[in-house]
Amino acid sequence: MSSTKISPSDLDHIAKLARIDLTDSEKALFLPQLESVIEYFDILNKVNTDGVEPTFRVNDQSNVFRTDEVKESLPVSDALSGAARTKDNYFVVTATIKK
């Protein structure tokens, strides 16, 4: 990537993917800010990483298993205690499919 330009429609697309409504003034603020940050990332293009493996975690643990034991879980009333909308021990969610 070089001399990144983010168009207003790119910004809308990113915001949609991120599930965030932006106001017009936020769009005007964020567009140049994101552009300058992403442009700064170009510094990595100069680095030769041929044959280098990516690092996704810094410790060398792998496959951390535990025994599958039946234990007390969070009581329903506690699990629901932070929810704005509940009904019959369930979370209430806005319709996910059209009627």
Add this chain to the structure above:
Amino acid sequence: MDFTKLTITQLRQGLLDKKFTAVEVVNFFLNRIKTIDPAIKAFITITDQIALKQAEIIDEKIKNGKEVGKLAGSIMAVKDIFLTKDILTTASSQVLKNYIPKYSSTIYQKLIDEDAIIIGKTNTDPFAFGGSTENSGFFTTKNPYDLTRIPGGSSGGSAASLAAGLCTFALGTDTGGSIRLPASLCGVSGLKPTYGLNSRYGITSMASSFDCPGVFANSAQDLAILTQITAGIDSHDATSSNNQIPDYASLLDKIDLKGLKIGLPKEYFTDDINKEVKDSVMTAAKVFEKRGATLVEVSLPSTNLGIAVYYILVPSEISANMARYDGIRFGQSIPNSTDIISYYMATRGAFMEPEVKRRIMIGTYALSSGYYDAYYTKAAKVRTLIKKEFTDVLSQVDVILAPVSATTACKIGEKASDPLKMYLSDVYTVCINVAGIPSVAIPCGFDKENLPIGFQLIGNFFEESKILSLAHQYQQVTDFHLQKPKL
């Protein structure tokens, strides 16, 4: 009695010797908070009733000759991203403005189990996204040395509360410098442990392969006592380490400075660093030299790539971690949408702070189709190079000594409007997180305006014992860590 001057060990001993009671200690700190905190604004929540109740239980135990925990009498301030059962936990964001968790973070609970007394929850940048507390969804914390300046961040409330003498120690997290930077700018000691030493369970997640909870204290000795308690494997955090935890406090005098090699990375001592900061850090290095250590110039050539790597990988992990804030199970929400996508967008748009949105969007961009390899994979490869440079250098020298920040605390608002400029102030801290190794930040002086300066001692994986020992020996012959602001 001035309880701010007592160490963890002295506070506990004082209780056992019946020189004072835990209730007296709590009341002393509550009074200080009442007088001093309105100007500093370190705390979001003061847990006065809980603190007094805990103190009464400790006093009762002592009265009845029962055992008390290792931290009995110590007053703890907790960064507000640590979940504390039944105590408001906001993460300094409007998203969680009313969130009362039903379980506690592991390391907080371990400290409580040793009779540490929680005095309150401290301000931070929202979800720890920032380096100044200016991004907080509530207010900006002030530096106790100069109320017009930032305390550093993101754990700024914790560092400021300790510097102002409002607690005995404080909890923070360090994903890219969020313990070391505020420790340095507020003149207190702070440890960013090896990734995985302290459990991340019950702390709002920022970047899961970087996040390191840790402690602030008045001395390396107190840091050692606390880390002894917080460290260790946790079945709730699969990335927590199963390494044996050494007795840090008893090892503080065991490392012989004679013949020890201390690396000074030339990329951390450039002309970009304020001269007073550089001079103070060099003077600190000379303290070790005078006591028999050898100073060696070393090179970490990829240092200038750290910010780019960090601000690609961390927002990428943030964008995934922040997906949980949908206002359904917890958090504020805007309920009157007709479909779920508009509901998510309205809710997240309404309550997330600007820096939260920025970081989620940077991460979403870096992970999005067509850009993934160019940004995310590339940064993950450069991460490998940065990590290797550190482990290579640390096979030639025992520890690395470097400044924490190029400058002392800046004015509130000075960098707030320019995110890139703000990100660049992390240049001397982020690479350590990229590599995953431990680093302790220690006060080493003041500039002409009486603002604190700090340096960091960086060790190889799980070498907390070594860096804490060096920090302790430095503090045996200097008194910068004992100085407090005039308030």
